[in-house]
Amino acid sequence: MSNVLRLAIVDPKDDTRERLKAMLLGMDIVWLEAECSRYEFFPDVISQSKPDVGVISLDADANKAISLLERMRVDSPDCAILAVSSTTDGQLILRAMRAGAKEFLTLPATLEEMMSALSRIADSKYGGADGKSRSSKIIAVAGSCGGVGCTSLAVNLGCVLAANSENSVALVDLDLAIGDADVFLDTIPDYSLVDVTQNIARLDFQLLKRSLTKHSSGLYLLPRPVQLQDVALITPEMLRRVFGLLKATFTHIVIDVSKGFTATDLAAFEFANDVLMVAQLDLPCLRNLVRLLMSFDEIEGLREKLKIVVNRVGLESGQIKLKKATETIGREIFYQIPNDYRTMIEVRNNGVPLLEQAPKAPITLAIQGLAELLSGAPSNNSVVTGEDPSASGSSSWLNFWPNKGTKAKTR
Ligand SMILES: Nc1ncnc2c1ncn2[C@@H]1O[C@H](COP(=O)(O)OP(=O)(O)OP(=O)(O)O)[C@@H](O)[C@H]1O
Ligand SMILES: [Mg+2]
Secondary structure (H helix, E strand, O other), rough: OOOEEEEEEEOOHHHHHHHHHHHHHHOEEEEOOOOOOOOOHHHHHHHHOOOOEEEOOOOOOHHHHHHHHHHHHHHHHOOEEEEEOOOOOOOHHHHHHHHHOOOOEOOOHHHHHHHHHHHHHHHHHOOOOOOOOOOOOOEEEEEEOOOHHHHHHHHHHHHHOOOOOOOOOOOEOOOOOOOOOOHHHHOOOHHHHHHHOOHHHHOOOOHHHHHHEEEEEEEEOOOOOOOOHHHOOOHHHHHHHHHHHHHHHEEEEEEEOOOOOHHHHHHHEEEEOOOEEEEOOOOHHHHHHHHHHHHHOOOOHHHHHHHEEEEEEOOOOOOOHHHHHHHOOOOOOEEEEOOOHHHHHHHHHHHHOOOHHHHOOOHHHOOOOOOOHHOOOOOOOOHOOOOHHHHHHHOHHHOOOOOOOOEEEEO
8 A cells, every 4th residue: 555544542441552552553555644532522633624534432431422423424524533442342343334334343353353354444445446546656866976857856846846736745855964955945944854853743734734845836945954953862762753754744755865875864864756867978977877876776676766867968079979978877777867057057047847947948848758767757858768868869958948959168
């Protein structure tokens, strides 16, 4: 089950509520949004936290719990109900199902039983006839050399994805010491990753969104800590919880990882669906890439996620030919992004995304193409077919490229 479900739980009995909570907190497919110890307060909890699933324990007072189920069926039809009880009384189970429970679980339940009940709820909620899935896509952006364009790509990919009204997108700056995603977006955030990790236990959906900085493009930014001393407070374990909450909240999470390939960067790789490895066509970058790819092969599951993105294609100063680069790397190049120094300097100096500064520029179109490709659309980026665009001149963005055939302005 790839969807993360947001849950709220009601159980007036402290001991069973705590046991259920402990089980749910250990499941990464679940985000526990709220808990409640009184049946009569639960409708308010649901209307404020809007969870995907309400877990209602029947044991404290079966009649009150059944009335609550009936009320929720009318007031909150989008919230699927999982009824739980230590009783195996067939009559009670029948009443609960008739009152609107989607699933019934007899306590004590095993982790597997809980998982399969929640999976069935998720399938019926999101795997319906329209095929709409709420699963979240995590894209990590890494690079084989400093300054290859990772932050430029992460920020602009995030903005392009956020431009689609069906998406909600967060950008996490995991370059913990010297990240500059906030500068690219010209924002001064109130909170950083360290605030979120330190308060993770009491964060809910609403508070999380308020802790992130919303850019005018619609992109939410979670920036690196302000103080260097705070970097050590962010552990891979804490990050896993933050990513869990982000997954439950956003449709897309873009992560700008550091060039240190630290434990936190590797935790991001673990969570990611796609790891974009950005490189340029020069010798140091390609040598590093080959070396890094060999190390990545040792990490289980990483090879399948890894996608090589060549940036600044067309830069004239001594670039290695794409064909030669592909042979050297020994792996397919997934995507290429053209060099456009002038536009990139403008967006950087103005602190605005490409989509706003230069919506028709070939580099913007290329990043839009990458966003579509990562979302499953077919690509017409020439690198996918292994062509060298500077040789063929047939790729989509090269046709728009003002520098094509003319001397490209490079630094
Ligand atoms: N396709 C491109 N064409 C021209 N210039 C680019 C392109 N992509 C990035 N740049 C420029 O390269 C420089 C470095 O980019 P960026 O900061 O995104 O790289 P980075 O990999 O995040 O660097 P760091 O290693 O410091 O994190 C910036 O000045 C940016 O404007
Ligand atoms: Mg960077």
